[in-house]
Amino acid sequence: MKQGTKLLELDNGYHLFTRKEGEGPVKMLCVHGGPGGNHEEFENFAQNLNDKGVEVYTYDQLGSFYSDQPDFSLEENKHYLTLDYYLEELEEVRKKLGLDNFYFLPKKSLV
Template sequence: MMPLVNGEYSIMLNGISHWVKVDGDENNTVPLILIHGGPGGNHYTFERTAGPLLSKKRTVVYYEQRGCGRSEKPDWDEDYTIDLLI
C-alpha cells in the first residue's frame, strides 16, 4: 500500500511503472482519486488548474494509466487489455 503523503510516486502494477501524485494530505480526508480521460490522456493541465484548488480542502490522488502521461508504456499492444487497465 502506498502512503498518502504529499509527493510524486512510481508504483509497479503488472510490470509497468505508473505515475501517482498525492496532494493535500494535510486535510486528512477520504482521498479523491483522479483518473484522466483518454485514451492517451494525462493530468498535466488539471494538476495546474483545478487540482490545487481541490487540494486546499481534500486529499487528492492523481493517477496516470499505463502508457499515458508520465506512466511507462508497455512494449506490446496486447498489454493494453481491459483486464490490465482495470
C-alpha cells in the same frame, strides 16, 4: 503516501506515475481519459482543493506521459489497451494507494 509524486510498481512489473496533493479526511481518485491523456488534466482542480481538506490522487495510465511505455504494436502488449485491463489497473492502483472510502472522478472515455 506523502504529498508529492512516486512511481507505483504494478504486479505486471510496469511502473505508473502517481501524484498526491492536499491533506485531509476526504479522498478523491481522478483518472484521465485514455489512452492518451495524463494526470495534468487534474492539476488545477487538485490545487484548488488543497485547503479544503481533500486529498487528490492522480496517476498516468500505462502508456501515458510519465508512466512506463510498452510497445503496443507487439501482439503480447495489445491487451493493455482494453477496457478490462484499464479496470484491473484501476483496482490495483486503488489498493496500492490504500484507498477504501473515496470519491472517484473519471474523465472522458473510461466510463
